[in-house]
Amino acid sequence: MTAHTTRPAGQTLFLAARDVADVVNHLGLATCLARVADRIEADFRRWPSFDKSPRSACHTEHGVVELMPVADSTCFAFKYVNGHPANTSLGLPTVMAFGVLADMHTGAPRLLAELTLATAIRTAAMSALAARHLARPNPRVMALIGNGAQAEFQALAFQALLGVQAVRLYDTDPAATRKLMHNLAASGLHLTRCASVHEAVQGADIITTVTADKTRAAVLTAEMLSPGQHINAVGGDCPGKTELHPEVLQQARVFCEYEPQTRIEGDIQQLAPDFPVTELWRVLTGSHAGRQGDHELTVFDSVGFALEDFSMLQVLDDAARRLGVGVPIDLVAQPPNPKDLYSLLRRPAAPFATATPSATAAHSAPQVSPEVDLAAAL
Numbered sequence: 001m002t003a004h005t006t007r008p009a010g011q012t013l014f015l016a017a018r019d020v021a022d023v024v025n026h027l028g029l030a031t032c033l034a035r036v037a038d039r040i041e042a043d044f045r046r047w048p049s050f051d052k053s054p055r056s057a058c059h060t061e062h063g064v065v066e067l068m069p070v071a072d073s074t075c076f077a078f079k080y081v082n083g084h085p086a087n088t089s090l091g092l093p094t095v096m097a098f099g100v101l102a103d104m105h106t107g108a109p110r111l112l113a114e115l116t117l118a119t120a121i122r123t124a125a126m127s128a129l130a131a132r133h134l135a136r137p138n139p140r141v142m143a144l145i146g147n148g149a150q151a152e153f154q155a156l157a158f159q160a161l162l163g164v165q166a167v168r169l170y171d172t173d174p175a176a177t178r179k180l181m182h183n184l185a186a187s188g189l190h191l192t193r194c195a196s197v198h199e200a201v202q203g204a205d206i207i208t209t210v211t212a213d214k215t216r217a218a219v220l221t222a223e224m225l226s227p228g229q230h231i232n233a234v235g236g237d238c239p240g241k242t243e244l245h246p247e248v249l250q251q252a253r254v255f256c257e258y259e260p261q262t263r264i265e266g267d268i269q270q271l272a273p274d275f276p277v278t279e280l281w282r283v284l285t286g287s288h289a290g291r292q293g294d295h296e297l298t299v300f301d302s303v304g305f306a307l308e309d310f311s312m313l314q315v316l317d318d319a320a321r322r323l324g325v326g327v328p329i330d331l332v333a334q335p336p337n338p339k340d341l342y343s344l345l346r347r348p349a350a351p352f353a354t355a356t357p358s359a360t361a362a363h364s365a366p367q368v369s370p371e372v373d374l375a376a377a378l
């Protein structure tokens with residue numbers, strides 16, 4: 001944990017990956033998931049107070065890099081996030097992220113935080129929150145298809161927030177399932193490794209698909225399903241990247257975060273633009289029904305919306321300041337006279353740690369301020 005001194009006005013609190021993990025460990029993952037789910041629910045309930053837009057995305061053949069902004073009247077947040085399914089073969093995570101919380105009154109950035117771990121937490125909290133309103137009451141068994149970086153968080157969120165007791169696992173990569181079983185060994189969850197998606201979904205109340213493949217995959221098909229199951233579809237979150245066969249969606253009632261973004265990125269990208277979907281905030285505020293019967297098939301077509309990161313950043317900011325985690329940094333220039341930005345150039349430059357011998361010699365020479373140079377030139 002890094003030391004946190006009193007933050008002078010204008011400085012930004014920086015949370016590195018290690019700091020975010022420290023905050024989560026201090027709270028306990030189950031408490032953190034519950035706190036984030038509550039915060040997301042509270043923010044979704046005041047949906048009209050937010051300035052919202054679909055995220056901006058730059059695509060390559062291998063993946064996507066996205067910016068996700070959202071604001072209310074007091075606070076602005078954005079997240080930078082990528083999705084590169086082949087990254088794990090290069091030793092990099094598929095998803096990496098960082099984000100900022102800023103004051104809307106001044107625009108001053110308040111918090112800069114690494115958000116890769118936080119993305120997994122807020123995604124799992126969002127999934128569990130949606131399932132609380134869309135799955136049948138008292139779900140006990142979940143199928144978890146895709147056992148990569150997000151998987152532990154999904155399993156533990158459904159255990160902590162919905163009381164799921166057993167998880168049926170499948171991944172095309174057996175090593176991913178082994179890793180997941182190892183990490184969840186002490187969780188109290190009953191874990192079953194399955195040989196196929198079809199086998200994994202048998203008897204499941206909830207099916208979570210959280211696979212990564214930049215293709216129009218049909219990981220889940222209609223004939224695999226039983227009436228009343230809830231599908232938490234997390235991995236189809238980008239144009240040309242899906243997990244559900246279109247028939248699964250056609251047979252279900254479909255819920256989403258923010259319809260304009262989900263039409264572009266979600267599994268419903270495969271269907272007509274007027275295919276009926278319900279935004280989850282309408283269910284949370286009671287204006288629209290969630291599940292309407294025990295035999296109904298429900299789908300949460302999750303893509304990840306900026307408001308979830310806004311909520312996550314608020315939880316991190318509150319907890320980090322209370323616990324004294326993180327370092328205050330000069331993320332943006334703060335000259336003593338705000339109209340004299342040029343004054344920053346009048347300070348002597350610090351020597352560079354990686355300077356070459358000739359550069360070191362240049363830096364060890366007496367510092368000449370731009371004012372003196374200017375005077376000489378005149």
Ligand SMILES: NC(=O)c1ccc[n+]([C@@H]2O[C@H](COP(=O)([O-])OP(=O)(O)OC[C@H]3O[C@@H](n4cnc5c(N)ncnc54)[C@H](O)[C@@H]3O)[C@@H](O)[C@H]2O)c1
Pocket residue numbers: 083085088094095119120123145146147148149150151170171172173176210211212213217219233234235236237302303304305
């Ligand atoms: N909706 C959201 O808010 C949200 C948030 C974070 C990540 N995601 C998405 O979730 C997915 C998983 O992310 P991750 O960080 O766990 O990635 P990851 O690469 O760590 O894990 C993905 C796993 O899926 C497995 N897989 C691929 N195709 C499969 C198939 N057909 N059947 C079974 N398993 C398969 C891979 O072997 C891998 O183990 C990604 O697509 C990512 O974009 C969505």
